[in-house]
Amino acid sequence: MTAASGQAEALMEIVDLHVGIDDTSILKGIDLRILPGEVHAIMGRNGSGKTTAANVIMGHPDYEVEKGDVLLNGDSLLDEDPWERARRGVFLSFQYPQAVPGLQVGNFLRKSVASIRGEDAAKGANFRKELNEAMDQLKIPRSFLSRYVNDGFSGGEKKRFEILQMMLLKPKLAILDETDSGLDIDGIKTVASGVNAAVRGTDSGALIITHYSRILEHVKPDFIHVLIGGKIVASGGPELATQLEENGYDWVENMAAEGVA
Amino acid sequence: MPDNQEAREVVGDYKAGWKDTENSTIRFDFGLSEEVVREISKLKEEPEWMTELRVKAYNHFVKRPMPKWGNTSTLDEIDFDSICYYLRSSEATEKDWDDVPEEIRNTFDRLGIPEAEQKWLSGVTAQYESEAVYHSIREDLEEQGVIFLDMDRGLKEYPDLVKKWFCSVVPLTDNKFSALNTAVWSGGSFIYVPKGVHVEMPVQAYFRINAKNMGQFERTLIIADEGSSIHYVEGCTAPSYSTDSLHSAVVELIALPGAHIRYSTVQNWSSNVYNLVTKRGIAHENSKIEWVDGNIGSKLTMKYPAVILKGEGAHAEVISVAYSGDGQHQDAGAKIHHLASNTTSKILSKSISKNGGRGTYRGLVTVSPKAENCKLNVVCDALILDEESRSDTYPTMEVANPTARCEHEASVSKVSDNQLFYLMSRGHSEEEALAMIVNGFFEPFTRELPMEYAVELNQLMALEMEGSIG
Ligand SMILES: Nc1ncnc2c1ncn2[C@@H]1O[C@H](COP(=O)(O)OP(=O)(O)O)[C@@H](O)[C@H]1O
Ligand SMILES: [Mg+2]
Numbered sequence: 109m110t111a112a113s114g115q116a117e118a119l120m121e122i123v124d125l126h127v128g129i130d131d132t133s134i135l136k137g138i139d140l141r142i143l144p145g146e147v148h149a150i151m152g153r154n155g156s157g158k159t160t161a162a163n164v165i166m167g168h169p170d171y172e173v174e175k176g177d178v179l180l181n182g183d184s185l186l187d188e189d190p191w192e193r194a195r196r197g198v199f200l201s202f203q204y205p206q207a208v209p210g211l212q213v214g215n216f217l218r219k220s221v222a223s224i225r226g227e228d229a230a231k232g233a234n235f236r237k238e239l240n241e242a243m244d245q246l247k248i249p250r251s252f253l254s255r256y257v258n259d260g261f262s263g264g265e266k267k268r269f270e271i272l273q274m275m276l277l278k279p280k281l282a283i284l285d286e287t288d289s290g291l292d293i294d295g296i297k298t299v300a301s302g303v304n305a306a307v308r309g310t311d312s313g314a315l316i317i318t319h320y321s322r323i324l325e326h327v328k329p330d331f332i333h334v335l336i337g338g339k340i341v342a343s344g345g346p347e348l349a350t351q352l353e354e355n356g357y358d359w360v361e362n363m364a365a366e367g368v369a
Numbered sequence: 370m371p372d373n374q375e376a377r378e379v380v381g382d383y384k385a386g387w388k389d390t391e392n393s394t395i396r397f398d399f400g401l402s403e404e405v406v407r408e409i410s411k412l413k414e415e416p417e418w419m420t421e422l423r424v425k426a427y428n429h430f431v432k433r434p435m436p437k438w439g440n441t442s443t444l445d446e447i448d449f450d451s452i453c454y455y456l457r458s459s460e461a462t463e464k465d466w467d468d469v470p471e472e473i474r475n476t477f478d479r480l481g482i483p484e485a486e487q488k489w490l491s492g493v494t495a496q497y498e499s500e501a502v503y504h505s506i507r508e509d510l511e512e513q514g515v516i517f518l519d520m521d522r523g524l525k526e527y528p529d530l531v532k533k534w535f536c537s538v539v540p541l542t543d544n545k546f547s548a549l550n551t552a553v554w555s556g557g558s559f560i561y562v563p564k565g566v567h568v569e570m571p572v573q574a575y576f577r578i579n580a581k582n583m584g585q586f587e588r589t590l591i592i593a594d595e596g597s598s599i600h601y602v603e604g605c606t607a608p609s610y611s612t613d614s615l616h617s618a619v620v621e622l623i624a625l626p627g628a629h630i631r632y633s634t635v636q637n638w639s640s641n642v643y644n645l646v647t648k649r650g651i652a653h654e655n656s657k658i659e660w661v662d663g664n665i666g667s668k669l670t671m672k673y674p675a676v677i678l679k680g681e682g683a684h685a686e687v688i689s690v691a692y693s694g695d696g697q698h699q700d701a702g703a704k705i706h707h708l709a710s711n712t713t714s715k716i717l718s719k720s721i722s723k724n725g726g727r728g729t730y731r732g733l734v735t736v737s738p739k740a741e742n743c744k745l746n747v748v749c750d751a752l753i754l755d756e757e758s759r760s761d762t763y764p765t766m767e768v769a770n771p772t773a774r775c776e777h778e779a780s781v782s783k784v785s786d787n788q789l790f791y792l793m794s795r796g797h798s799e800e801e802a803l804a805m806i807v808n809g810f811f812e813p814f815t816r817e818l819p820m821e822y823a824v825e826l827n828q829l830m831a832l833e834m835e836g837s838i839g
Contacts, residue, residue, distance in 0.1 A: 166794050170786060190793035191801075199794075206791035210809025216795075219805075223796035256809065273795065 523559025693726030
């Protein structure tokens with residue numbers, strides 16, 4: 109694809125997205141553009157629709173897209189199955205990762221890398237080296253590989269495992285849904301440096317969903333968007349996170365109502 | 370030549386469903402009578418006591434009503450008059466694959482048996498219809514006095530040993546199908562492991578039904594003498610026909626003090642086969658009997674591997690999985706009787722039903738009044754893949770001694786959309802994701818199998834999951 113004249117081509121673009129589930133509308137018209145190399149953050153209270161947005165980008169079958177589009181490198185994702193989106197480079201770090209008893213972590217990682225990056229990437233000494241380095245960086249012990257996927261993991265282990273997958277799958281667009289909750293400060297720093305390494309100076313991008321500003325101090329997103337009631341009511345630079353921290357969501361809500369933000 | 374095209378049309382995804390043209394050297398007419406029973410015995414030149422045992426068993430079979438439990442309506446559909454009770458396709462049991470008739474050899478080649486034999490087995494017996502067509506054991510084991518023969522040869526060469534133990538674990542009056550087996554048995558394995566001998570690599574038996582409306586009634590007897598050990602593995606397949614075949618085996622295990630017998634099965638019959646099998650072992654002092662039992666195919670399986678814990682300190686384990694697809698009912702489970710003190714047992718049963726398939730766990734564990742300090746552990750898990758499928762659990766515990774420690778857990782689960790979505794988001798198609806969940810569910814079973822079988826079972830389940838997403 110060639111970039112539109114005078115404007116860099118977006119890595120991901122969400123256009124007027126309306127989403128519902130079981131006849132209830134959850135997202136009510138969302139627009140977002142992430143350029144290559146950028147990190148965006150979405151903040152919002154519980155129930156504002158953050159996970160819904162992440163699930164819809166990844167292709168969860170339960171949600172209905174009523175209107176609008178989601179594009180990756182200019183092509184719509186909406187007709188594609190989740191595994192096709194994954195192969196095109198979309199990655200979601202789940203807020204609630206699912207357990208699969210009996211499926212060994214090592215096996216699962218190898219199969220996922222083979223499926224997304226190709227058989228060659230999942231073979232031999234190179235893969236093992238890559239895996240070992242990523243695990244060391246995340247302070248995950250080797251014994252982890254023979255455990256079952258998310259089965260009996262602590263909250264922090266689940267989140268570290270999500271990031272391990274992100275590092276190995278090398279996505280173009282990484283969506284992190286509340287990956288910071290359940291992690292201690294050390295974990296948050298590790299995740300942040302992982303995101304920075306994966307995105308800064310590359311043509312990849314990241315979307316970080318959180319309701320704390322803590323992780324954002326370490327990632328320093330280019331843009332912050334505030335989601336309230338299924339709509340983005342405010343967007344701004346990193347300073348928005350600090351203001352939110354100080355004044356709370358009611359403050360943005362009021363500003364939005366007054367048309368200031 | 371196997372008629373591949375036709376076979377494929379009949380079998381769909383069942384990959385062992387090809388058939389060979391029938392080249393029988395001896396084939397009995399359909400149906401059963403005392404005369405047929407006597408003819409089988411005569412043909413095999415058996416001692417008189419065996420002939421009389423067969424006739425007695427036949428008479429019991431005729432008198433004995435069908436079981437009034439399990440899938441009675443499907444059981445009642447069995448037409449005993451349209452089954453062939455004896456069919457021989459090869460003149461002899463060969464020791465060299467090259468001497469096995471070509472077409473039969475090709476079938477076992479396709480099933481990978483000779484290859485497995487070379488790589489990782491101590492001995493192999495291959496049964497085709499009623500008779501073993503190939504049999505061999507590694508020389509070093511023979512030198513250590515290990516007997517591994519097909520049952521017919523066992524009876525010829527070791528009549529006293531056979532007479533002593535035959536029907537000692539499963540009496541001919543045990544049930545209708547064990548009576549039938551005792552009347553018309555043919556083939557199966559006879560194994561004796563001398564004191565203190567450890568057979569390191571597994572021995573394998575493979576049972577293949579090829580003809581239509583065939584009845585296969587192999588009989589297996591394994592005696593592990595004091596302090597010895599053996600791992601016996603069996604596999605079974607058949608072509609898919611629109612009419613039914615009957616597989617009704619009896620397996621008797623005797624673990625003498627300190628012995629260890631592990632008996633692993635991967636049953637993958639085509640969905641026109643009734644699989645009604647009686648498997649039971651007696652465990653003497655400090656011995657151990659393990660049944661590792663996988664039921665993937667068949668129309669109706671009724672099978673409850675049993676262990677009688679007769680000696681103090683004996684241990685029993687039954688690990689089973691059952692997969693029931695379209696038109697299949699797996700009625701399986703385990704029976705364990707704690708007759709002696711300090712005996713322990715563990716049952717792990719896992720069942721998956723899909724496309725209207727039906728899985729039933731039926732288990733019985735008893736502790737006799739005199740057996741002190743027994744430990745029992747029963748876990749049964751069911752996974753249901755769609756709304757049409759069904760799973761039932763009938764666990765029974767009869768504990769007559771208050772010192773017993775009993776644990777029981779049961780669960781029924783469904784595959785959730787969120788679980789599938791999680792795996793799909795990692796690049797796996799819906800079918801691959803489902804196969805991952807299913808294979809994970811079976812993992813506690815597959816990890817007990819020799820690696821080669823585990824891989825095969827995983828592939829089999831992946832195949833079963835294909836085209837299953839509506
Ligand atoms: N599967 C679902 N079925 C019904 N309602 C849902 C479902 N998922 C989310 N919702 C509703 O949509 C709204 C947004 O939820 P969610 O996207 O999880 O918010 P957040 O991640 O911001 O906390 C909530 O009111 C929630 O109850
Ligand atoms: Mg959420």
